[in-house]
Amino acid sequence: MASHKPRRRRKEDTPDTQNRDIVRSNPGKSNSSPQYPLESFLWPAKKSVSQWVTLPLILMVVGLFRWATGFWGYSGFNVPPMHGDLEAQRHWMEITAHLPVSQWYFYDLPYWGLDYPPLTAYHSWLLGKIGSIIDPRWFALETSRGYEDQLLKVYMRATVLVSEYLVYIPAAIILNRKLGRMRSVSTWESLVALAAILMQPATILIDHAHFQYNTIMLGFTLASISSMMGGRALWGCVFFVAALCYKQMALYYAPAMFAYLIGICTVPKPNVGRFLGIAFITVLSFAICFAPLMLGAIYDQYRNIPASPAEEAPLPTLITSLPFSLNEKAWYFPPLLQLAQSIHRIFPFARGLFEDKVANMWCAIHTFHKLHKYPLGQMQRISTVITLVSIWPSTMIISLFPYRELLPWAMASTAWGFFLCSFQVHEKSVLLPLLPMTILLGSERGLDTEMRAWIGWANMLGVWTLFPLLKRDELRMPYGVLTLLWAYLLGLPPTSLSLYFGRQSRKGELKVLTKMLHLAFYSAMIAWHISEAFVPPPEDKPDLWVVLNVLIGFAGFGICFLWCSWQLILRSGLMEDYFGVRMRIEAANRKKKQ
Helix, strand or coil: CCHHHHHHCCCCEEEEHHHCCEEEEECCCEEEEEHHHHHHHHHHHHHCCCCHHHHHHHHHHHHHHHHHHHHCCCCCCCCCCCHHHHHHHHHHHHHHHHHHHHHHCCCCCCCCCCCHHHHHHHHHHHHHHHHHHHHHHHHHHCCCCCCHHHHHHHHHHHHHHHHHCCCCCHHHHHHHHHHHHHHHCCCCHHHHHHHHCCCCHHHHHHHHHHCCCCHHHHHHHHHHHHHHHHCCCHHHHHEEEHHHCCCHHHHHHHHHHHHHHHHHCCCCCCCCCHHHHHHHHHHHHHHHHHHHHHHHHHHHCCCCCCCCHHHCCCHHHHHHHEEEEECCCCCCCCHHHHHHHHHHCCCCCCCEECCCCCCCCHHHHHHHCCCCCHHHHHHHHHHHHHHHHHHHHHHHHHHHHHCCCHHHHHHHHHHHHHHHCCCCEHHHHHHHHHHHHHHHCCCCCCCCHHHHHHHHHHHHHHHCCCCHHHHHHCCHHHHHHHHHHHHHCCCCCCCCCCCHHHHHHHHHHHHHHHHHHHHHHHHHHHHHHHHHHHHHCCCCCHHHHHHHHHHHHHHHHHHHHHHHHHHHHHHHHHCCHCCCHHHHHHHHHHHHCC
């Protein structure tokens, strides 16, 4: 009888696979010690506690912080007549719950007209129906405008939390573990990274304080990345189409995703079957997302319900600009009208280059040279060209080197390019480039000194640029608590300088230029907060501090864009031949000198 062989312990759970910078060895002691507070909190779970105990604890803690953040105010609280983002979301629940489908994208457009893709409308319909059962006054047609009941606020906050725990958090958990398993990152280290990812302050503040549902779109994006990394490209397409059909901002990732899909269909040799499968599933996914809207229009036509309550509603530009006329009595006209109107509402080309004051290129240039004097169409074309130029290197690299581990880097690079250069950018759009950067904390060496310093700095800068928006909503306190807490947990300035001057700095080999750069921005952010709080701006420059926030943020985000693009180039292996030739030349020169 063969002797029993005990099952080998998984490599990912062995202590020697720990990230080299995540623990610190003490001379003369056999045990290691934690390096920063987040690691200290999870240290007892390193060896003796199962991940199935630790994971629920993490989810409960991050959920508690999200719910506590919701106790504060929100966008537009007590600010009539338009109020703010919570009222916009509530109003969409109101109209989708009470109006025919064909009127969703036409109804009273000046008052928070629906301007998001169909999945947002379906989500609003579901939440509006549930809320109307609890209290019909919350979503009564027209009479509920500006309704600010406290129970309504609790319900709206709860819908954000539940939606996030159904979409975003499961996707983040799965992708985080997948990133770890690709390079044998330990389970415990992945849990540390997961806690850092879920405590990201910008996402919590925008969705749970200011009030939005960004995490649904971000969750579908994470699910798409996870599917791509698992070799399930078709499911990746389904999830990414869902992200696009929930919020059009997911287009920031589209060039990188498209280039990656082209790459896996052409490298190392063309795969026609895979290409056709991806194309078919993508078209089918879009068709399924828009089908209820278009079929509802056909059904409403059958019931003689007009697309707009107004007698003479203007046709969308996409229809009036056609070189031929359409028969408005034909059966196909209502669904085409719905499709054209939804696209017209989703892409607001009639608006300006940027929304409010945002830390991108156009707002920074506008500070010194006013851009509104140029024709809007001309500025649209210029911004489109510059955006395409900025994302071209990253899309080319990911298409030529379609490695799974490069996808988050390419998505971060293209998202930064869109945020900095594209048309109609909002401050909250900074969540998009921050997401793929932050998720990399769970990758190989993601908690090393260099990665933690760069990703932490980008997140601190990103949430800092959101302060003027959060200040208008009276959200200074949750901003300060969540931002400083995240900095403390990861050992970042201003709570700690160990990354830049301590043993971690020497061990992680942070370059002097990186230290100077990061610390200069941290110092500028601190000085800005002190000045903004205690020094009133001149009367002729009332927006001085906001403009300075834009200029500093733009400079920092430009550096983030360059760093992500450079990391993508290095990790693709594109520079290996160059560096190999340089090393051989230097070796030959040294040999000659000898």
